[in-house]
Amino acid sequence: EAKLQLVQRHVRAFPDFPKKGIVFRDICPILKDAAALKAVIDLFEEHVRNNHQHVDLIVGLDARGFLFGPLLAQRLGIGFVPVRKKGKLPGATVSVSYDLEYGKAEAEIQEDAVAPGQKVLLIDDLLATGGTLYAASELMRKQQAEVLGCMVVIELKELNGTDKLKPHRVFSLIQY
Ligand code: 5GP
Numbered sequence: 001e002a003k004l005q006l007v008q009r010h011v012r013a014f015p016d017f018p019k020k021g022i023v024f025r026d027i028c029p030i031l032k033d034a035a036a037l038k039a040v041i042d043l044f045e046e047h048v049r050n051n052h053q054h055v056d057l058i059v060g061l062d063a064r065g066f067l068f069g070p071l072l073a074q075r076l077g078i079g080f081v082p083v084r085k086k087g088k089l090p091g092a093t094v095s096v097s098y099d100l101e102y103g104k105a106e107a108e109i110q111e112d113a114v115a116p117g118q119k120v121l122l123i124d125d126l127l128a129t130g131g132t133l134y135a136a137s138e139l140m141r142k143q144q145a146e147v148l149g150c151m152v153v154i155e156l157k158e159l160n161g162t163d164k165l166k167p168h169r170v171f172s173l174i175q176y
Contacts, residue, residue: 003039008174010036011154025154025176027125031067040068040173044151045075047171048121052148056118057081059140061132062088062107064125068153072123081113081120083136094142098135107135109143116144126154127170130161137168 010029017024030036048055059081060069066082073080086095086106095108114120122136133150140147147168155161155172162170 003043004173006036006039007043007153011174025126025156027064027067027153030153037071040153041071041075043173044068044072044123044171047151048072048076051171052119052121054119055121055148057114057120057145059083059109059114059120059122059136061122061124061136065123068125069123072151081109083107083109083139094139096135096138096142098138099129099131105132105135107132107139109139111143114140114143114145118145119148120145121148122150122168124150124152126156127152127159127161127165127172128156129159130164133161133168133170134164137165 010033012026012029014024014026030040055078057079058069058073060066062084070080086108089108089110092111093108094111095106097106120140122133124133137147149169149171150165151171153173155175157175
């Protein structure tokens with residue numbers, strides 16, 4: 001499909017970043033191209049409208065989930081909630097620690113960000129090991145929100161992130 005090809009053409013690969021042996025997929029060219037960014041949001045919107053009857057909130061991950069999440073939420077006419085790295089959010093928070101593709105981290109949301117029973121979709125730029133999205137799903141579980149699924153622009157297949165996220169389903173635009 002034309003939109004998907006447009007998105008594909010705006011992802012760059014950087015070998016040995018941020019560490020030797022890792023091929024970093026850079027989504028900045030998507031953001032810089034209005035048509036490519038619109039294509040990403042069009043494809044996400046289409047997926048949500050075809051697969052989910054009702055969504056309360058889009059929950060986006062720090063930091064590149066923030067680039068796509070609010071745009072999608074606006075399209076759908078719903079709100080956006082950020083999952084942040086520890087120590088960034090004011091007020092009462094809930095946190096979980098998790099392993100990254102390279103390192104360790106803690107993810108946090110504001111305690112009143114989601115209400116019990118709310119239906120949410122998780123969004124990030126890229127799925128690698130799944131640790132980050134899994135942490136977000138744990139936060140949702142703690143707050144008794146219902147995760148309808150995960151959405152990413154890029155999925156790195158060989159790291160099996162989709163297994164880690166089961167039973168949650170992952171929708172990705174591009175797979176490597
Ligand atoms: P995971 O937790 O699935 O192992 O790693 C995914 C997280 O790390 C995402 O938040 C993503 O932004 C970041 N990440 C890891 N590798 C890459 C990459 O090659 N490109 C981009 N854009 N982000 C990456």
